[in-house]
Amino acid sequence: xxxxxxxxxxxxxxxxxxxxxxxxxxxxxxxxxxxxxxxxxxxxxxxxxxxxxxxxxxxxxxxxxxxxxxxxxxxxxxxxxxxxxxxxxxxxxxxxxxxxxxxxxxxxxxxxxxxxxxxxxxxxxxxxxxxxxxxxxxxxxxxxxxxxxxxxxxxxxxxxxxxxxxxxxxxxxxxxxxxxxxxxxxxxxxxxxxxxxxxxxxxxxxxxxxxxxxxxxxxxxxxxxxxxxxxxxxxxxxxxxxxxxxxxxxxxx
Amino acid sequence: xxxxxxxxxxxxxxxxxxxxxxxxxxxxxxxxxxxxxxxxxxxxxxxxxxxxxxxxxxxxxxxxxxxxxxxxxxxxxxxxxxxxxxxxxxxxxxxxxxxxxxxxxxxxxxxxxxxxxxxxxxxxxxxxxxxxxxxxxxxxxxxxxxxxxxxxxxxxxxxxxxxxxxxxxxxxxxxxxxxxxxxxxxxxxxxxxxxxxxxxxxxxxxxxxxxxxxxxxxxxxxxxxxxxxxxxxxxxxxxxxxxxxxxxxxxxx
Numbered sequence: 001x002x003x004x005x006x007x008x009x010x011x012x013x014x015x016x017x018x019x020x021x022x023x024x025x026x027x028x029x030x031x032x033x034x035x036x037x038x039x040x041x042x043x044x045x046x047x048x049x050x051x052x053x054x055x056x057x058x059x060x061x062x063x064x065x066x067x068x069x070x071x072x073x074x075x076x077x078x079x080x081x082x083x084x085x086x087x088x089x090x091x092x093x094x095x096x097x098x099x100x101x102x103x104x105x106x107x108x109x110x111x112x113x114x115x116x117x118x119x120x121x122x123x124x125x126x127x128x129x130x131x132x133x134x135x136x137x138x139x140x141x142x143x144x145x146x147x148x149x150x151x152x153x154x155x156x157x158x159x160x161x162x163x164x165x166x167x168x169x170x171x172x173x174x175x176x177x178x179x180x181x182x183x184x185x186x187x188x189x190x191x192x193x194x195x196x197x198x199x200x201x202x203x204x205x206x207x208x209x210x211x212x213x214x215x216x217x218x219x220x221x222x223x224x225x226x227x228x229x230x231x232x233x234x235x236x237x238x239x240x241x242x243x244x245x246x247x248x249x250x251x252x253x
Numbered sequence: 254x255x256x257x258x259x260x261x262x263x264x265x266x267x268x269x270x271x272x273x274x275x276x277x278x279x280x281x282x283x284x285x286x287x288x289x290x291x292x293x294x295x296x297x298x299x300x301x302x303x304x305x306x307x308x309x310x311x312x313x314x315x316x317x318x319x320x321x322x323x324x325x326x327x328x329x330x331x332x333x334x335x336x337x338x339x340x341x342x343x344x345x346x347x348x349x350x351x352x353x354x355x356x357x358x359x360x361x362x363x364x365x366x367x368x369x370x371x372x373x374x375x376x377x378x379x380x381x382x383x384x385x386x387x388x389x390x391x392x393x394x395x396x397x398x399x400x401x402x403x404x405x406x407x408x409x410x411x412x413x414x415x416x417x418x419x420x421x422x423x424x425x426x427x428x429x430x431x432x433x434x435x436x437x438x439x440x441x442x443x444x445x446x447x448x449x450x451x452x453x454x455x456x457x458x459x460x461x462x463x464x465x466x467x468x469x470x471x472x473x474x475x476x477x478x479x480x481x482x483x484x485x486x487x488x489x490x491x492x493x494x495x496x497x498x499x500x501x502x503x504x505x506x
Contacts, residue, residue, distance in 0.1 A: 229440040
């Protein structure tokens with residue numbers, strides 16, 4: 001096989017196939033079109049089924065393909081830009097942001113959340129569940145953790161749970177003066193409940209956005225939002241108008 | 254197997270193992286520790302090697318494990334927070350931001366970049382290559398596309414290529430008045446050259462940050478930066494201090 005260079009890691013076979021398939025998607029298929037079945041594709045490109053499957057998984061990860069039960073593999077539409085950061089800070093639920101509050105319960109949060117909120121490890125907090133829909137598609141699921149001290153006037157009497165309760169928590173939260181907010185984005189995988197809400201399989205890659213809302217010099221609320229990584233592009237900044245398609249080949253110089 | 258509910262998708266076996274392993278990592282192992290080999294692990298948890306491998310891959314994706322050639326599988330340190338957005342906008346290369354310019358060349362960019370820059374499809378632009386190192390670890394690789402019209406006074410005579418040329422392009426760019434910048438984050442996979450620079454394998458998941466720099470009412474430069482998804486958490490906002498560890502279990506309510 002000739003000489004081997006110390007620094008050279010050979011390109012995996014599936015990666016080469018991925019590149020070839022990617023070009024075929026662009027020249028031969030249109031958005032929404034169903035791909036031939038795996039056996040036919042493997043035969044056409046002269047590869048083993050396992051290699052083909054790896055390449056398809058890769059293209060799914062990159063948002064180029066969608067695999068749906070009962071439908072098959074289709075060419076994905078371009079990712080949807082979803083605005084995450086805005087120039088002016090705002091409490092969750094303030095204004096029209098595409099989020100819908102669906103439930104709220106008082107429960108002890110995970111230890112790391114309790115740390116961030118500086119509540120006691122055993123102190124229950126309000127956990128508001130929200131979901132975000134864009135163009136009729138579920139794009140994100142959120143758990144918003146609100147310490148009881150952030151919403152001291154919330155009455156336990158009316159709407160003890162459900163969407164009405166969730167809205168009441170948000171309304172009370174909005175009475176605080178928001179001093180700042182900061183977010184972090186990282187790669188994660190969907191828990192079973194998130195996966196169901198996002199119409200994905202458990203373990204599917206997601207983009208996790210953690211946002212800390214600051215008031216009175218402390219963290220008044222903490223949001224952990226899980227975005228579909230296959231269909232979403234998270235935008236930060238003035239207009240959210242970065243319209244670059246992210247096929248790695250197209251990123252090549 | 255009892256009744257089946259319409260909405261119930263059974264939890265895959267590897268996901269259950271992933272959860273069990275995740276707990277074992279926390280209680281029995283410390284950061285940097287090498288895990289037992291796959292055969293021993295599979296025997297201990299009573300699963301097939303294929304299932305074990307899927308669970309390990311999942312934990313690697315989530316940044317809990319690292320797999321390195323010649324070392325084996327080790328427990329990963331917590332992800333490093335890397336500031337991406339800042340309150341005040343700034344040109345790339347202005348101030349100490351951990352980026353190092355390594356090369357620059359004049360070349361025709363990919364079609365989508367040319368579209369965003371509103372240059373002609375065949376017009377060469379300056380392509381500056383930069384890399385970002387945090388705590389001695391490579392965390393990101395960037396291609397910065399700068400139309401020639403953004404740096405009209407750049408002289409072709411001195412430093413025609415290399416790091417010196419790259420710094421000259423950035424210096425000229427900084428003479429423009431920056432009107433705004435906007436970013437988008439999405440999931441991608443590392444090209445061979447990026448993978449090499451980031452010390453990863455080709456196709457490894459990365460977080461792709463596209464930033465558009467605006468001056469004179471148009472896009473004066475476009476950056477496509479590729480961050481390691483396993484080790485990085487991208488922070489946006491005032492202080493970048495969101496210190497929530499992102500184990501999905503810990504996100505559970």
